[in-house]
Amino acid sequence: MELVISTSQGLEDFLIKELNDLGYSAKYLKPSKVLLNGTEKDIVKLNFYLRQAHRVGILLEKRTFENLNSLKLDLDLSWLPKGLTFGVRGRRFNKEGFTSMELAKKVADLIYPHLKEPKVDLDNPQLEFFAEVSGNQFILYLNTSGPSLHKRYKRPYQHVAPLKPSIAASLIYASSFHKTKELLDPMAGSGTILQEACYISRKVPPGLFREHYNYEYFFPHLSQLKDELYFGTVVEDINAYLEGGDISPKHLEGMKKNLKEQIIPCDCIDVYLKDAKKLNYPYVPELVITNPPYGLRMGSKNKIHKLYEEFAKALYKNDVREVITFTAEQTKMIRELKKYYEIKEIRRVLYGRLNTYLIKATL
Ligand SMILES: C[S@@+](CC[C@H](N)C(=O)[O-])C[C@H]1O[C@@H](n2cnc3c(N)ncnc32)[C@H](O)[C@@H]1O
Structure with a gap:
């Protein structure tokens, strides 16, 4: 078929x-x-x-x-x-x-x-x-799925602008995370990118978070295979270094909750209350993937532009080698990253009804 x-x-x-x-x-x-x-x-x-x-x-x-x-x-x-x-x-x-x-x-x-x-x-x-x-x-x-498969793990804390886990996974696949095995998201919100990276690294399939699929209504015999996959899954130990941060104490606490209150917790991730404009982390990995604020709900244009300017400068100062951002304020982000990095990819993604851009830049 x-x-x-x-x-x-x-x-x-x-x-x-x-x-x-x-x-x-x-x-x-x-x-x-x-x-x-x-x-x-x-x-x-x-x-x-x-x-x-x-x-x-x-x-x-x-x-x-x-x-x-x-x-x-x-x-x-x-x-x-x-x-x-x-x-x-x-x-x-x-x-x-x-x-x-x-x-x-x-x-x-x-x-x-x-x-x-x-x-x-x-x-x-x-x-x-x-x-x-x-x-x-x-x-x-x-x-055959039922509700969209991006709805997987629980989100005890609901961020105002969360990323779909499926898109977070795409950002990670677009990067060299499989090689670097280290990643920082300095504007992590409720932690979706970090959580996906944790599950990719530990080979945790999204199916571990869903009990039922629509195919079970019309192919009930397939439930057995589903159970075999579920019980046959071997979760590996983390073999990557994951770090995240946010400037908002509320989001930081929410992120910690989201990472912890899961059937497979992501408690291996170090998270900090920090400003992405400074990037003063104990260790800055060579790969940064982030979904920075954009749109009026997240702050005035001027403030966001200033943030992008300082953020790009801080990335370069900290020797970050590869940057992936997902934003609808693409022109500003590209302009700032271009000052220090080579732009490798600009990809338009429809997020809801909004054109949003995956921008990949490398040193
Ligand atoms: C679009 S949201 C990220 C959402 C996240 N991807 C998720 O799935 O929950 C952008 C985040 O950037 C944070 N932020 C804004 N300015 C910041 C700064 N200067 N430093 C660190 N984080 C900042 C906001 O608090 C917000 O949580």
């Missing part, structure tokens, strides 16, 4: 690389989606291991789209058990002359006759179908 895997728009090639590392060959399908051939067992494995994915779906239809009225589906859903709740989410990526709700409604009407004794549930359907139109392409897939 064909499996469609989603991530944040702009990070598809990182996801393809992660899939390659797991032994899969995947290709780009469209913004935020990659495609591969897989089996039922792969559904279990991909949901369990992927760090950058949001959903693993079974592709049911991929066809040319002309207009909503003429849309037809050539479906065989006889393999689905009877009596499950179902819902359709519609998404259209251009202005096609109809709303996402109208798309969902049309597709729900087309799917309904193929299901056995279905009950509609738009909030938490057991069968969650995604119907997407972008340009003249229509795809329909069945979500």
